[in-house]
Amino acid sequence: MATAEQIKSLLQSHYKNDNERFTSIALQLAAHEARQGHLTIAKDIKALVDRSKTDGFKVIRINPDLSDLVLVYYPENKLSELILSNDVNDKLQRIIKEYKQRDKIQKFGLQNRRKILLSGLPGTGKTATASAISGELKIPLYVIMMDKLMTKYMGETASKLRQIFDMMISNRGVYLFDEFDAIGAERGRDNEVGEMRRVLNSFLQFIEQDSSESIIFGATNNIRILDSALFRRFDDIINYTLPGRNDIEELIKLKLSKYLGNFSLDNVIAAASGLSHAEITNACHDALKEIILTDKNLVTQKLLIQMIKDRKINFNL
Numbered sequence: 001m002a003t004a005e006q007i008k009s010l011l012q013s014h015y016k017n018d019n020e021r022f023t024s025i026a027l028q029l030a031a032h033e034a035r036q037g038h039l040t041i042a043k044d045i046k047a048l049v050d051r052s053k054t055d056g057f058k059v060i061r062i063n064p065d066l067s068d069l070v071l072v073y074y075p076e077n078k079l080s081e082l083i084l085s086n087d088v089n090d091k092l093q094r095i096i097k098e099y100k101q102r103d104k105i106q107k108f109g110l111q112n113r114r115k116i117l118l119s120g121l122p123g124t125g126k127t128a129t130a131s132a133i134s135g136e137l138k139i140p141l142y143v144i145m146m147d148k149l150m151t152k153y154m155g156e157t158a159s160k161l162r163q164i165f166d167m168m169i170s171n172r173g174v175y176l177f178d179e180f181d182a183i184g185a186e187r188g189r190d191n192e193v194g195e196m197r198r199v200l201n202s203f204l205q206f207i208e209q210d211s212s213e214s215i216i217f218g219a220t221n222n223i224r225i226l227d228s229a230l231f232r233r234f235d236d237i238i239n240y241t242l243p244g245r246n247d248i249e250e251l252i253k254l255k256l257s258k259y260l261g262n263f264s265l266d267n268v269i270a271a272a273s274g275l276s277h278a279e280i281t282n283a284c285h286d287a288l289k290e291i292i293l294t295d296k297n298l299v300t301q302k303l304l305i306q307m308i309k310d311r312k313i314n315f316n317l
């Protein structure tokens, strides 16, 4: 029989949504039963744990009040799939390292860095970063629907925000506030509407008080309009820039892999200069689709440049 202590630990990890701990206690239980000679029950517990690993922990309860405001994902992305500057990569690795060893850090009265502002032009990898961190840490990604929060729930935005911050405690995960400027615009700026000011003040208070284990990302294309009071509430600010020459080359090789023909990428890189990672990715996908539909094996220089130029024309770049 499981000890009362083990059952208590199982319940605690379940309520805290701590899958790693839950699994580890369940396996301890199986070992305990096996030592007692209860081999069938030990085998059953082990099989259940294995099954939950392959099925993934997909059953996550979200407060019904938030079900149309918070989307949940279980990404399997990795940071290595992103082309990032060394500086950005170092900062993200540090978030992962500190998160994984948060218990050790907390023993010294310190906190792992987990409130992060991502800033940069559209399509440079901010959302993809939140997804990759979630995949690396094997915790769910919760995306807050900012437009709904600010429009449909106008008048109750602050109380919804309160519920979202409560959820960070009960559902450990990566929380992404995309288009963060919707909340964070400077208090004096065009938000003479009292409600907007109240929302920002509430957010400042909630993020300051937050002591959950979740990772919070705010993402913005327009950091200059953010209220300066926000900056010190974040543990780090990470700046994303358009890809440089080497980044473009790496990105194209990553996206086209074995379908990239054997030619110098110099002219392609020149054509792609000024485009974001997302636009270059889309041009690569366009080129791939073209060779699939025309039964070709490799993407040529001419085709790739054409797809890049089409993107520039279509999107007026």
Ligand SMILES: Nc1ncnc2c1ncn2[C@@H]1O[C@H](COP(=O)(O)OP(=O)(O)OP(=O)(O)O)[C@@H](O)[C@H]1O
Residues within 6 Å of the ligand: 081, 082, 083, 084, 120, 121, 122, 123, 124, 125, 126, 127, 128, 129, 178, 219, 220, 221, 251, 277, 278, 279, 281
């Ligand atoms: N740095 C990157 N490395 C590799 N691929 C990238 C990178 N940035 C973007 N991409 C590709 O472009 C897609 C869209 O990018 P993403 O949504 O992360 O951009 P964003 O910075 O969040 O843009 P927005 O500000 O418009 O939300 C990604 O899913 C990925 O396929």
